[in-house]
Amino acid sequence: MQEILQYLKANGEQLDADIAAGTGVSLKNVRQLLTELSAKGDVIMCRTTRYTNGKPVEGMLCRASGYIPPASPGRKPKPAQSSPIPESLNPPLRQSRQSSAKK
Template sequence: MSVDQVLNHLKKHGQLLDLEIASATGLAIDQVRKSLADLTSRGEISQCSVTHFNGDKRIDGFQCRISGYVPPVAPGRKAGPTKDGASD
């Protein structure tokens, strides 16, 4: 149950820290980390370890996102080659 809850939360909100997932879903951090490990082993998410500092306090966690997610292209004009092929 918690694995599905964590996966759905990541699908809805994108890349998040494990602490953010635990806070938003109301699950214990240990339960969230176990769910993330299960999802990583199945290849459904990718995760990396991160360290943040809040003053002198060290906070270790995992940053997670859905595997294979490519963000959409930003709107607006894109840089391209010049007409004569020369670049400045």
Template sequence: MLKYLNAQGEGFDADIAKALKAPLGDVRTLVAALAVSGDVICCKVTRYIDGKMIEGVSCRLSGTVPR
């Protein structure tokens, strides 16, 4: 996941799970662990796609500026 974030700059948990072909629950667990260790910075995000509310977590590597 760190390689993905390094290449993409920032990622939404559902997009990361899809790109890595990993279960969303596993990605969220890993994101939480990486946030505790300080490797990533995360925030809760609500997106509206075609009028549908989608909640998730956006994250990026610590010490980087989103592109």
């Protein structure tokens, strides 16, 4: 089971056939293990039908539950949140009419 989880974490969302090919485990065993992992909540799984050359191919699409892969290289860093400017450094643009009437 750990081998399948590690494979999903390394390769992201995969079809059951791709997992079987990548791990060297038989497709029947992969499907059984994925069902167990899904019941535990370690894997998110949905059944899909894809069409290859007009023929339907049924499979299970899986990904590791709650796993967020690290950011890919080349992304820009997220902008830092700026703190609000204190009012003493940011005076109002216009004076109110009341203050000008008192003069």
